[in-house]
Amino acid sequence: MQLNHYLNFNGETESAFNFYQSVFGGEFSMLTRYKDLPTEDGVFLSESQRNLILHVSLPINEFTVLMGSDVHEQFCSPANAVLNKGNNHYISINLEHDETETRRLFNLLSMGGLIEMPLQKTFWGALYGAFTDQFGIKWMVNCQLENE
Known part of the structure; x- marks a missing residue:
């Protein structure tokens, strides 16, 4: 799939x-x-x-x-013809052990947008952040870090 x-x-x-x-x-x-x-x-x-x-x-x-x-x-059906930008889902980017690429993607995609949660280390052992980009699309970036 x-x-x-x-x-x-x-x-x-x-x-x-x-x-x-x-x-x-x-x-x-x-x-x-x-x-x-x-x-x-x-x-x-x-x-x-x-x-x-x-x-x-x-x-x-x-x-x-x-x-x-x-x-x-x-x-579109009449109910779907009115577009509500970015309010229906997130796109989730998941990376493994690549903090540099995680920061690059987060910084570039969030440019001109609204950061909901800054990229930071989390309790689940990941580097995570969320934002809405300049086009109204919601993104989550999650990088599972190596065990420290």
Whole structure:
């Protein structure tokens, strides 16, 4: 089983994924815009919606792909058409014994965001922190430390 995270934005998908790519590296395995939809599908797009992201995939490693899209009212039920940024889940990054990479990821991803819990050693033997990034996505970073 592979567990991936899918993020929805209101017109910020391209900016968010360019930022995530700058942190994690790699190349988009797929990037489709609304204008790429077949015209016979009957999707009505304003000029400003044509360049929004229909789907983007960013492989993080061999087990994880971060995916996302811009919300479009024709693909959402009325209850889901209103986007509440970042309030529905966290993305959890778990590392083993790599304090340097943990600090790098925490510092870069939290830049311009709101830190909920600073990165610090915990009672469960890890280096842990939580924040909401500049795009409203909630993250937890946890690094299990070697027994001291």
